[in-house]
Amino acid sequence: MSPEEFGKRMVELMPRLMRGIARHESNYLSKGKITLPQMWVLEHLSRRNNCPMNKLARSFGISRPAATGLMDRLIAQGLAKRADDPKDRRIVRVSITPKGKRIVSNIWEEKRRTFSAVFGKISENDRTAYLKILERVVETLAD
Amino acid sequence: MSPEEFGKRMVELMPRLMRGIARHESNYLSKGKITLPQMWVLEHLSRRNNCPMNKLARSFGISRPAATGLMDRLIAQGLAKRADDPKDRRIVRVSITPKGKRIVSNIWEEKRRTFSAVFGKISENDRTAYLKILERVVETLAD
DNA sequence: GTAAATAGTTAACTATATAAACTATAAATA
DNA sequence: TATTTATAGTTTATATAGTTAACTATTTAC
Numbered sequence: 024m025s026p027e028e029f030g031k032r033m034v035e036l037m038p039r040l041m042r043g044i045a046r047h048e049s050n051y052l053s054k055g056k057i058t059l060p061q062m063w064v065l066e067h068l069s070r071r072n073n074c075p076m077n078k079l080a081r082s083f084g085i086s087r088p089a090a091t092g093l094m095d096r097l098i099a100q101g102l103a104k105r106a107d108d109p110k111d112r113r114i115v116r117v118s119i120t121p122k123g124k125r126i127v128s129n130i131w132e133e134k135r136r137t138f139s140a141v142f143g144k145i146s147e148n149d150r151t152a153y154l155k156i157l158e159r160v161v162e163t164l165a166d
Numbered sequence: 167m168s169p170e171e172f173g174k175r176m177v178e179l180m181p182r183l184m185r186g187i188a189r190h191e192s193n194y195l196s197k198g199k200i201t202l203p204q205m206w207v208l209e210h211l212s213r214r215n216n217c218p219m220n221k222l223a224r225s226f227g228i229s230r231p232a233a234t235g236l237m238d239r240l241i242a243q244g245l246a247k248r249a250d251d252p253k254d255r256r257i258v259r260v261s262i263t264p265k266g267k268r269i270v271s272n273i274w275e276e277k278r279r280t281f282s283a284v285f286g287k288i289s290e291n292d293r294t295a296y297l298k299i300l301e302r303v304v305e306t307l308a309d
Numbered sequence: 310g311t312a313a314a315t316a317g318t319t320a321a322c323t324a325t326a327t328a329a330a331c332t333a334t335a336a337a338t339a
Numbered sequence: 340t341a342t343t344t345a346t347a348g349t350t351t352a353t354a355t356a357g358t359t360a361a362c363t364a365t366t367t368a369c
Contacts, residue, residue: 024294026286030278032297033285036304038209043307045227055358057323066181077347084188089326091349096324113334113347133174142176143169144306149299151167154175156288156296161179163287164186200325201355220316232357234318239355256316256365 025047040141047137051130057102062130064093068119069127073106075114102126183284190280192273200243205273207236208245212270213263216249218257245269 024032051057056066060083065081068074074082080090094117097103102123108114119127142150194200200208203226205264210225211217217225223233237260240246243265251257262270285293 024290024297026282026293027278027292029297030281030284033281033300034274034277036297036300039307040300043304060325071201075347076349085325086327087209087327087348088350093346102311111347122208123338131177134177135170137173138176139169139173141307142172142303145299147167149302150169150172152295153299154167154172154179156292157176157179158266159182159288159292160285161182164182191337203356218316219318228356229358231319231359235356253317254366258317 043141045138047133048158049130049133051126053132057100057126059092061097061102062127065119065123065127066098066130068103068117069124072115072118074110075116076116077114079117097123186284187280190276190283192276194269194273194276200245200269203236204240204245205270207240208262208270209273211246211260212267215261216259217261218251218259220257222260240266255307 039141049062052062057163063083064079067079076090076094077087079094080087083090085093092102094105098105101120103119106116106118108116142153145153179263192205195202195205206226207222210222217239218236220230222237226233226300228236237246237248241248244263245258249259249261251259255270288296
């Protein structure tokens with residue numbers, strides 16, 4: 024199948040897959056505990072801690088004021104904290120708290136369960152083949 | 167591979183794929199012409215026209231006031247319009263305009279190009295296999 | 310024929326985003 | 340060294356998108 028034909032059929036398929044996945048949506052999101060952008064930031068901080076605000080904003084492609092507001096709300100919930108950089112006093116570094124880490128690991132667990140459920144209905148061979156191909160695709164993308 | 171192991175590896179893979187896809191993001195979104203929710207609603211209306219507000223809100227899992235606001239902004243841009251239902255005068259039906267249709271078809275074309283580009287770097291066999299498996303997954307999901 | 314349910318909107322609030330203006334600090338340069 | 344320029348972060352003002360609660364106008368049910 025040509026890349027063009029493939030693109031055409033993927034555009035039809037993706038919305039249906041997304042809706043299927045959304046039905047297993049995280050309790051943390053659906054119960055209004057935290058929002059999607061807050062979840063993304065927490066996941067980011069759980070991997071790259073002590074992150075300058077500027078870098079955080081660029082990682083998510085948002086403006087610095089937007090990052091300030093997001094962090095304000097995470098900090099108000101006790102999920103993250105600010106710290107001064109002693110080397111460069113302009114910089115504010117943000118990191119995740121233990122409470123934030125607990126939420127991230129719960130959300131990851133829920134996501135794993137979602138993929139297990141959605142892809143659990145096809146054969147083991149199909150799952151393995153699917154993942155192998157997706158890994159090849161991701162490898163062609165610069166990280 | 168077990169569904170559990172599969173879930174675990176998908177959770178690691180998806181953010182990288184998403185970032186790769188985001189780099190090809192639509193001009194209509196990145197240039198600030200319309201927003202993501204507006205795009206979703208326009209796509210919906212291009213398939214199911216003359217849609218009651220209530221049904222629209224339920225389709226997207228948002229409240230009715232949120233749907234009212236979304237439609238207000240689409241109508242202000244000339245991309246959609248309201249109409250009374252003569253059978254039931256409580257109902258307001260919304261539909262897409264020719265201008266809205268043009269935007270939707272441009273966005274679809276951009277999405278097709280994105281998938282062509284991202285999956286164009288793997289082999290034709292892999293593309294065909296990938297799509298076949300994804301179709302099996304989607305079939306297990308109620309629409 | 311009145312009570313209850315449904316459809317849509319408005320109002321008040323929160324979260325997320327933007328751009329512009331501001332403060333503080335560091336780096337570059339005359 | 341003194342001054343200009345660049346960088347980091349915040350504040351302010353504005354727009355979009357979502358919520359719940361309260362309201363109007365219909366339709367349906369009893």
